[in-house]
Amino acid sequence: MNSVTEATGRGVPLICIPLFAEQKRNAVMVKYRKVGLEIRKEDLIEGKEKLVDAIKTILNDNSYSKNAKRLSAMIKAKPMKPEDRLLKYTEFAAKFGYDNNLDMYGRHLNTIQYYCLDIIIPAIGMALILFYIVIYIVKKVATKVLSLFNSKPKSKKE
Template identity: 40%
Template sequence: MPASWKMAFIEAFERFPNYHFIWRYVGIDLQDKLPTNVHIFKWLPQSDLLQNPKTKAFISHGGYNSLQEAISAGVPLITIPLFGDQPRNARLAERHHFAIRIHKNEVSVDTVADAISRVLTDESYSKNIKRLSRMVRKKPVSVSHLLVSWANFVAEFKALDNLVPAGNKLNFIQYYSLDVIAFLSIVAALILLITYAISKIAMMKTASSDGVCEPKDLIACQLFSFFSRFQVTSVFGTILYMPYIT
């Protein structure tokens, strides 16, 4: 954890003297810098702490397990996602308005303190996550009932060929659409090649007023001469050469 983050958390926590902050931290470099309302431990029973009714908020990186435990306990979050699934989890929690997301590049005393203040004063965060917690606990079909139902279903019908995805029968090339990717790559390469050839013709400068090409422009001249045999391309070729007609 960057030193700037540590000081940002400490100074932000100090702004809320009526609340105690329990911090899981392995290092020993903060012992002399902690305010009286901040307590650090090398290990914490996270789930038990979240289930405590006195817990008002949870500052986390937004990992899957932490998110599930917070939802189960009905505790609103302040997330600071770092990598992996954390950014997505943090966005989902923020969208459903039971968490406040702080971007890792915006961590400061003010942003942390503001997030804590909003979670503590705005009851909508707590109401939303408690509602979600009740929904999780009172799901229509219990896990045990669902397991027994599917076990009976499989025992009765044995093989379930009609439920096998058609994708299982595709070969490696078809499954990963390599043929489609190859075709699109060839088309893209041809477009780039044609664009380059046309640009080369358009940007070619005649070596002299009588139209004699220099050796370095010989290929472009030959292409122009070939396209000029056709009526449509002749007009196109003339348009390309208009900047050089005096």
């Protein structure tokens, strides 16, 4: 999100190539706001044509630049700047003191609850048990199949 924030803050159109995490969402938002284009990483493997086309589109189509500059102006003209918001809430806390509504619930959780260990540990345990059962069944089936192939046919005695 940092590069998207920087580019929109400066009013620069983007070419997004999402690789992991939130980058796919960021690329979708860039396309939705019409401030840039998205190229899939698979397209880059196939050749450079998609990237060259995207660069030409961004350079030749002024709508991306106009939309990026408009979004930048909107960000800069935000009704309340982050510094003002920090000052407002600091003054609020100084005036009214401690308030339960401003206290984060997660601060009072114990370690097991905070890290969801009460869910993760049983899930890992079940996965290990399931893995053991599958291995056990595969061994039994493999043993049975191998015993069928390795068994010697009984000869008829006359």
